[in-house]
Amino acid sequence: MPSEKQTAVKYYVGVDVGSASVRAALVDGFGTVVAHAEQPIQVWEPRPDHYEQSSADIWAACCTVTKEVVRGVDASQIRGLGFDATCSLVVVDKQFQPLAVNSEGQSHRNVIMWMDHRAASQVKHINATQHRVLSYVGGAMSVEMQPPKLLWIKENLPESWEKVGYFFDLPDFLSWKATGVTARSLCTVVCKWTYTADRGWDDTFWKTIGLEDLVKDKYEKIGNHVLSPGEAVGKGLTAEAAEDLGLPEGIAVAASLIDAHAGGLGVIGADVKGHNLPCENQPITSRVAMICGTSSCHMGVSETPIFVPGVWGPYFSAMVPGLWLNEGGQSATGKLIDHVVRGHVAFPELESRAEASAHSIYTYLNSHLDLIKKSLPVGFLTVDLHVWPDFHGNRSPLTDLTLKGMVVGLTLSRGLDELALIYLATIQAIALGTRHILEAMQAAGHEITTLFLCGGLSKNPLFVQMHADITGKPVVLSKEVESVLVGAAILGACASGDFASIQEAMAKMGKIGKVVQPNHEHKRFYDKKYEVFLKLVEHQREYRSIMNS
Numbered sequence: 001m002p003s004e005k006q007t008a009v010k011y012y013v014g015v016d017v018g019s020a021s022v023r024a025a026l027v028d029g030f031g032t033v034v035a036h037a038e039q040p041i042q043v044w045e046p047r048p049d050h051y052e053q054s055s056a057d058i059w060a061a062c063c064t065v066t067k068e069v070v071r072g073v074d075a076s077q078i079r080g081l082g083f084d085a086t087c088s089l090v091v092v093d094k095q096f097q098p099l100a101v102n103s104e105g106q107s108h109r110n111v112i113m114w115m116d117h118r119a120a121s122q123v124k125h126i127n128a129t130q131h132r133v134l135s136y137v138g139g140a141m142s143v144e145m146q147p148p149k150l151l152w153i154k155e156n157l158p159e160s161w162e163k164v165g166y167f168f169d170l171p172d173f174l175s176w177k178a179t180g181v182t183a184r185s186l187c188t189v190v191c192k193w194t195y196t197a198d199r200g201w202d203d204t205f206w207k208t209i210g211l212e213d214l215v216k217d218k219y220e221k222i223g224n225h226v227l228s229p230g231e232a233v234g235k236g237l238t239a240e241a242a243e244d245l246g247l248p249e250g251i252a253v254a255a256s257l258i259d260a261h262a263g264g265l266g267v268i269g270a271d272v273k274g275h276n277l278p279c280e281n282q283p284i285t286s287r288v289a290m291i292c293g294t295s296s297c298h299m300g301v302s303e304t305p306i307f308v309p310g311v312w313g314p315y316f317s318a319m320v321p322g323l324w325l326n327e328g329g330q331s332a333t334g335k336l337i338d339h340v341v342r343g344h345v346a347f348p349e350l351e352s353r354a355e356a357s358a359h360s361i362y363t364y365l366n367s368h369l370d371l372i373k374k375s376l377p378v379g380f381l382t383v384d385l386h387v388w389p390d391f392h393g394n395r396s397p398l399t400d401l402t403l404k405g406m407v408v409g410l411t412l413s414r415g416l417d418e419l420a421l422i423y424l425a426t427i428q429a430i431a432l433g434t435r436h437i438l439e440a441m442q443a444a445g446h447e448i449t450t451l452f453l454c455g456g457l458s459k460n461p462l463f464v465q466m467h468a469d470i471t472g473k474p475v476v477l478s479k480e481v482e483s484v485l486v487g488a489a490i491l492g493a494c495a496s497g498d499f500a501s502i503q504e505a506m507a508k509m510g511k512i513g514k515v516v517q518p519n520h521e522h523k524r525f526y527d528k529k530y531e532v533f534l535k536l537v538e539h540q541r542e543y544r545s546i547m548n549s
Helices: 055-070 120-128 132-136 146-156 158-163 170-179 186-193 203-209 239-245 259-267 334-342 347-356 361-372 378-382 416-444 461-471 483-496 502-509 520-548
Strands: 011-017 021-028 033-040 078-085 089-093 164-169 287-292 296-302 312-316 324-330 386-388 406-408 450-454 475-478 512-516
Touching (some): 011 055, 011 170, 011 483, 021 483, 033 483, 055 078, 055 239, 078 483, 146 158, 146 186, 164 186, 170 239, 259 287, 259 475, 259 483, 259 502, 324 416, 334 347, 334 361, 347 416, 378 461, 378 520, 450 461, 483 502
Parallel strands (some): 450 475
Antiparallel strands (some): 011 021, 475 512
C-alpha cells in the first residue's frame, strides 16, 4: 500500500465484473496497480445453453472487493470510479427489484449471461428481417446480443415481461447502482442493442422484430439518456453506494464499458517508442487489442467506418472517442482450453503432478511439451493433430452459432503426452481462428501490424507465442497484467477531470511490458496448418449437407 511520502498521489478505482468473478484495483495516475482483490460470483446453468446470474450477488461482490483495495488509503486521494462488465442482460421491475429470467420463477436469478444461447430461434427471426441496422453487426446479429434475449423473454416469460421496469446491460446496471442515474453508456447500447451515435434508436427495427412495446415509452426501459464512456454520471457516488463500497460520497463515477472494451482501452493506446515495432510512428488504427479470457475479443479501430462481413461494427466512439470500432470474437477460448484439458482421461494424473511440482496445470503442460518435443519446435508436434475450436459456435467471421468443434488425428493413446498434444492443438486452433478474423478485417480495409494482448490467457507464454507465430505479427503484452482493470480505472480518471481526454489517459496509464516476436522460420508449417484449418469447416458443412439432404 502507498507510504506516507506518497500522500499527493491520485488514485482511481477500477471494478471489472467477469464471467466467474468480480475484481477491483486501486490504480495510480501512471497506470500502476497498487492494490488488487477478487471475489467469485455464482453462475447457474439450469439447462443447456442457459446461463444465469444474480445482480444482487454481483453488486455484493463489487462492494467486497472495492472495500478491500481502498482499505487504509486516504479517501481524499481517491478521485474517480470506473466499471466494466460482461455484456449480460439485467432485468428489474419498476421499483428496480430483480425479475426472474427463468421458468422456475427464481427472481434472484435476474441476469441472462452474455454466453447464454437460449435465444437461437429469436436471433434467426431477427436476421431473417435483413433490417438495415444489421449492417452494423457484420451483417448478422449474434445470439449473444440483447434484442434476441429481449424477444425470448417476451415470448417465454410473459409475466416477467409485463412487470419489467428496466432492462440494463450489466455495465450500465453498475453505474446506476453507484449513482441512481439510469443513463446508458454509448459502448453498451451501440455494441449490443443496435443504437447508433448519429441516429439513436431505429423505431422500425424494434417494430419489425416484434418489440414495438419498447418504442411506446420512448425507450425508457432500454435507455433514452446515453453518455460517452468516461463521462461523469450524475452527481457521482450516492450516499448509499458510498457506504456499500467504502468510498467517499460524491466522487466521480464514469459511464462504463463492456469488459473487452475496457481491456482494449487499457492496452491499445500505450506508448511503443523504443520497442522496434511496426506500429511505432503509425496511427493507433494499425493495432488490434485482443482481450482473451473465457472468450476472446479482437478490437480494431479506424478513422472511417469499415464494414467487415462477420465482424461486429463499425461502432462509432464505442471504445476510443472519435474512432470507429470493429469487434471480432471467439465465443469460447479459455473455457474451451479448460474443457479440453479437464475432460481428458489423463487429467487426474496431470493435476497430481502439477500439484507435486507446485505449478499450475498449464505451466506443467507447457514444460511437459518441452520435454517431449525433442529436436522439433514445440508447435510442430501437432503435424497430425488438428482442432476446429467452435465448440460453442462461431462468432467471427462465420457468424454461425450452429457450428461444432472438431478434432482430427486422435489415437487410442490415453496418457499425459496425448493430453499435452490436444492442449497444444487447441491453443493453435484458437490462434488460427484469430488469423481467420484478422484476415477478414484486413480484406475489408484494416491495416493491422501489431497485436496487443491482455486478459487471463495472455499470462500463458505458449498461448502468446502461438498467436505471434500463427498470425506472423508481433504481440505486445502490457506492463500491468490486469489491463482490463486499468481500462476501468482510466474511465474513473476521465470522469474525475484529471485528464483532458480518454486518449491522454490511455497514453499515460497504458504501459508496455514485453514484446513477443513471431518466428518467421515456422511460417511454412503454420500456413499449412491454416490451410487444414479452413478445410475442417468446409468438411463440417459438407457432412451436415449430406445428413440434412
